[in-house]
Amino acid sequence: MISKKTTKIKKVVLGYIITKNKREAQSIGTVLLKKKLAGCVNIIPSIESCYYWKNKIEKGHESILLVKSLQSKTQEIITEVKRLHSYSVPCIMFVNISEINPEYFKWLTDSI
Secondary structure, three states: OOOOOOEEOOOEEEEEEEEOOHHHHHHHHHHHHHOOOOOEEEEEEEEEEEEEEOOEEEEEEEEEEEEEEEHHHHHHHHHHHHHHOOOOOOOEEEEEOOEEOHHHHHHHHHHO
């Protein structure tokens, strides 16, 4: 059952970006906000990562940058993140948001 207190929306996205550390996440997030590509960013400062790189399993500590934005901004966000990121192949993913609090949606769209 869909709550009547949310709005069905197809143009809101949540970006999921992995950075080498908190400082890089802060730096990239600040640029995205200043350029009005995001209304809000959240940083999860420390995660453990395991991944394949150059045919072997690597382990390390990284940070997550969550970016609240609009679908129309995703290509610009990808371009900016790739320009600023220290990794040659950064993880940049977007999830489409299907429901959102109407007041938050208004604030988000007004902020970008």
